[in-house]
Amino acid sequence: MMKQIKVAVNGYGVIGKRIVEAVQLQDDMEVVGVGDVAADWRIKMALKKGHAVFANTDEGAKAMQEAGIRTSGDFNDLLNVADVVVDCTPKKFGASNAEQYKLAGVKYILQGGEKHKITGHSFSAESNYTSALGREATRVVSCNTTSIVRTLSALKRANLLKKARGTLLRRATDPWESHMNGIMNTLVPEPEIPSHQGPDAQSVDPELDVVTAAIKVPITLSHLHYWNVQLTRQTSKEEVLEAFRSSSRIAFVRMSEGLSANNAVKELMLDLGRPYGDMYEVVIWEDMLKTEGNELYYAYLVDNQAIVIPETVDAIRALTRADSDPQRSIEKTNHSLGINQFFV
Numbered sequence: 198m199m200k201q202i203k204v205a206v207n208g209y210g211v212i213g214k215r216i217v218e219a220v221q222l223q224d225d226m227e228v229v230g231v232g233d234v235a236a237d238w239r240i241k242m243a244l245k246k247g248h249a250v251f252a253n254t255d256e257g258a259k260a261m262q263e264a265g266i267r268t269s270g271d272f273n274d275l276l277n278v279a280d281v282v283v284d285c286t287p288k289k290f291g292a293s294n295a296e297q298y299k300l301a302g303v304k305y306i307l308q309g310g311e312k313h314k315i316t317g318h319s320f321s322a323e324s325n326y327t328s329a330l331g332r333e334a335t336r337v338v339s340c341n342t343t344s345i346v347r348t349l350s351a352l353k354r355a356n357l358l359k360k361a362r363g364t365l366l367r368r369a370t371d372p373w374e375s376h377m378n379g380i381m382n383t384l385v386p387e388p389e390i391p392s393h394q395g396p397d398a399q400s401v402d403p404e405l406d407v408v409t410a411a412i413k414v415p416i417t418l419s420h421l422h423y424w425n426v427q428l429t430r431q432t433s434k435e436e437v438l439e440a441f442r443s444s445s446r447i448a449f450v451r452m453s454e455g456l457s458a459n460n461a462v463k464e465l466m467l468d469l470g471r472p473y474g475d476m477y478e479v480v481i482w483e484d485m486l487k488t489e490g491n492e493l494y495y496a497y498l499v500d501n502q503a504i505v506i507p508e509t510v511d512a513i514r515a516l517t518r519a520d521s522d523p524q525r526s527i528e529k530t531n532h533s534l535g536i537n538q539f540f541v
C-alpha cells in the first residue's frame with residue numbers, strides 16, 4: 198500500500214478547511230488533525246466532519262472545553278503526529294509558528310499572507326515544483342500572485358512574454374465574513390505602484406518583467422484582473438490561446454455564452470457541483486482576449502478562496518518527495534478536484 202503522508206492543517210478558516218477537504222481526496226495523503234484557537238460553529242463543523250481538533254493555545258483549549266468541543270491535544274501533540282503542517286492561520290501568525298515547526302522538526306507550508314524570506318522558497322506548481330523537492334518549507338504564493346505566475350509562465354514557455362502590466366480589482370473581504378468587514382460604495386486604490394503582487398510573482402520567477410496596480414472593490418466573490426502584455430513578436434490570438442492552454446490550470450469562458458460577469462461564473466461552478474462553488478482555475482474570457490501587433494490584452498477571474506488549494510496539495514508532495522515529477526502530481530491533483538480547461 199502507498200505510504201500516506203500525514204498532513205496537519207493549522208487554522209481551519211477559509212483556506213484551511215478547503216485544504217483539509219482536498220487532502221482527503223488524495224490517495225497518498227491523509228489529514229491527521231486540525232489546529233485552531235476558535236471555539237465557534239466553524240470548529241464544531243471540523244469535529245462533525247470527523248477531524249481530530251487540536252487547541253493551539255491555553256485560551257483556545259479553555260474556550261473549546263466550554264463550548265463542548267472535544268480536543269485531541271495541544272499544538273505540540275498536533276506537530277507530533279504530522280509529516281507536514283499546512284499553516285493557514287491569519288496573516289503574520291505563520292511567521293511565529295514557523296519557529297515552532299522548525300523546533301518540532303516537521304516540514305511546513307505557509308500561505309501567501311507570509312513573507313518569502315521566512316521559508317526562502319515561494320511555490321507555484323507549474324513553475325517551480327522541482328526546486329521545492331525535499332525542502333523543509335515553502336510558501337504557496339497568494340491567490341493573485343498564483344494567477345499571475347500561472348498566466349505569465351504560460352506565455353513565457355511559448356517564448357511570447359516580453360513584459361506584462363496588470364490592474365487588479367481585488368475583492369474586499371471573504372463572503373463568510375462580509376457582515377464583519379469590507380467596504381461599501383467606494384473604490385480603494387492601493388497607495389503605491391507597483392502593488393505587492395508583481396514583486397511577489399518575482400519571488401517564484403525573478404525573470405518575470407511584471408508591474409501591478411491594485412484597487413479594492415466592494416464585492417466578495419472573486420478578483421478580476423486586466424492585463425496588457427508586450428509580446429516578443431507579432432502573433433495571432435490563436436497562438437496566445439494555445440500558449441495559455443499549456444497550463445492545465447487556466448480555463449476559458451465566453452461572454453457570448455452568458456458568462457459575462459463573476460456572479461455568472463460562480464453560478465457555473467455551483468452547477469458543476471464544485472464544493473463551495475470553488476474555482477481552482479484562472480478563468481480567462483476567451484472572446485474578450487485581443488492581440489494587436491505585438492500587444493496582448495485580456496481579463497480573467499481569480500477565485501481567491503480556491504486557487505491556492507491545488508497548489509498546496511502539490512507543495513505537500515514536493516516537500517515530502519512523494520512524487521518527484523511535477524506533471525504527475527499536478528495531473529493527480531487536477532483529477533481529484535475535477536480541474537478542467539473547458540467547463541461547458
Ligand SMILES: NC(=O)c1ccc[n+]([C@@H]2O[C@H](COP(=O)([O-])OP(=O)(O)OC[C@H]3O[C@@H](n4cnc5c(N)ncnc54)[C@H](O)[C@@H]3O)[C@@H](O)[C@H]2O)c1
Pocket residue numbers: 207208209210211212213232233234235239253284285286287288289290308309310311338339340371501502505
Ligand atoms: N482568504 C483568501 O482569499 C486567501 C487567499 C489566498 C491565501 N490566503 C492566505 O491564507 C492564510 C489564511 O487565510 P484565511 O483567509 O484562510 O484566514 P481565516 O481568517 O479565514 O482563517 C484563519 C483561521 O486560523 C485560526 N487561527 C487564528 N489564530 C490561530 C492560531 N494562533 N493557531 C491556529 N489557528 C489560528 C482562526 O480561528 C481561523 O479559523 C493567510 O496567510 C492568507 O493571507 C487567503
